[in-house]
């Protein structure tokens with residue numbers, strides 16, 4: 001209850017996530033982890049199959065102190081950030097072009113819809129041919145994967161504007177720019193944020209696949225490297241990290257929603 | 271889409287002038303060579319059966335529907351509208367909704383003043399989703415009046431409100447109208463409302479104005495007075511909802 005004013009949305013949504021989850025919901029996972037630990041200690045699960053939770057924690061600590069984990073994490077985060085920035089800008093830009101003009105729709109929407117049916121992960125071989133095996137194909141894959149969800153949602157949001165609100169804006173003297181700024185874009189925002197959340201989900205997925213491409217740093221590299229040395233504990237640390245990053249991203253978007261969509265009835269009530 | 275509402279909507283010489291306005295969708299014309307003049311500052315109520323074209327007329331006057339080439343529509347500008355639904359932008363505060371599209375350095379002050387006139391000073395920064403129906407409709411009124419309209423179009427603005435709130439809104443609208451004196455065209459289903467508020471009452475039927483009566487009774491009007499009841503009965507009869515056993519409306 002202390003840091004209320006400045007960092008409010010993010011902090012409070014994290015707090016909300018915790019209180020929502022509730023202690024009771026933690027019971028089953030906790031029991032499972034304890035059972036896993038017990039099975040690992042008594043023998044049925046060998047460390048080559050699956051390291052014990054305790055072992056995972058110890059390894060995570062060791063990797064953190066040695067600076068390895070932060071380094072791989074930073075590399076992965078950098079890839080996701082770059083890919084997301086490109087993908088989300090591209091997707092949003094194209095969706096606005098397609099959503100706001102008939103001509104734009106004809107030119108942009110048809111090819112995008114066609115490309116969308118292609119599973120983008122299948123493009124990896126082509127990307128390697130085009131971009132080599134450095135950072136470019138990895139970022140490009142994340143960018144491509146994130147562009148589609150945001151495109152579809154922003155486009156749907158722009159097209160889903162209540163027409164009577166647009167009429168109202170016209171009656172009260174808004175020109176085209178005013179209508180877009182005051183009516184269409186704010187109306188599309190909730191859907192756009194849904195798109196952003198979906199894009200974030202895709203971003204991690206793309207990252208996992210992209211980091212299988214001959215990486216020498218990043219969480220994916222960490223995992224692949226550990227596989228070669230049968231280090232299930234390190235693999236688990238990597239997986240855990242992917243999960244945590246996904247959770248963090250989701251929390252961030254929810255914070256963003258709480259701040260930007262404060263006007264929505266369901267959020268207004270408290 | 272670009273500021274000016276429609277090329278045919280010229281400034282009228284004071285009042286509103288509509289000639290030969292025809293609107294047809296499928297089937298018979300909804301508005302059939304309709305002629306109508308409204309004097310500056312006149313309060314006109316428009317009655318008519320459901321589907322008789324009242325909203326169609328208002329939409330055309332508001333510039334939302336095209337005006338046919340052979341029609342004349344000259345209106346005192348600006349034209350402002352309030353519909354049955356308040357149609358506020360949910361992502362803007364009450365104050366920003368009223369200030370929407372206003373220009374000039376005093377836009378914010380004018381919006382606040384308009385909200386004070388409808389008694390909503392305390393809700394200036396509220397989100398529309400938190401308003402009651404009556405409050406939202408008052409915001410819609412403020413948004414219309416803040417533009418100092420030459421013609422105020424009201425399409426059943428009180429229909430969704432409860433009876434008590436509606437009576438309060440009647441008083442408010444009359445008060446605002448007396449202060450600002452826009453020519454006003456109020457569409458309503460409620461004959462009592464029309465008789466209580468308007469200087470002049472029209473009935474629209476088959477796309478034309480079939481009844482046009484003046485109503486000079488001094489305000490506030492006693493809804494039990496003989497003139498009130500006589501006019502009311504006459505209108506109900508014309509609308510075909512009156513029998514000698516009583517009113518089915």
Ligand SMILES: Nc1ncnc2c1ncn2[C@@H]1O[C@H](COP(=O)(O)OP(=O)(O)OP(=O)(O)O)[C@@H](O)[C@H]1O
Nearest residue numbers: 295296300318319320321322323324325326327459
């Ligand atoms: N965009 C449209 N397309 C086709 N028909 C329409 C359209 N708008 C209105 N109409 C028709 O025109 C007629 C008049 O409609 P309008 O909405 O003007 O009636 P109204 O007098 O306002 O009725 P109410 O009192 O129920 O609101 C109706 O028959 C309606 O179906």
Ligand SMILES: [Mg+2]
Nearest residue numbers: 324325326425
């Ligand atoms: Mg209507």
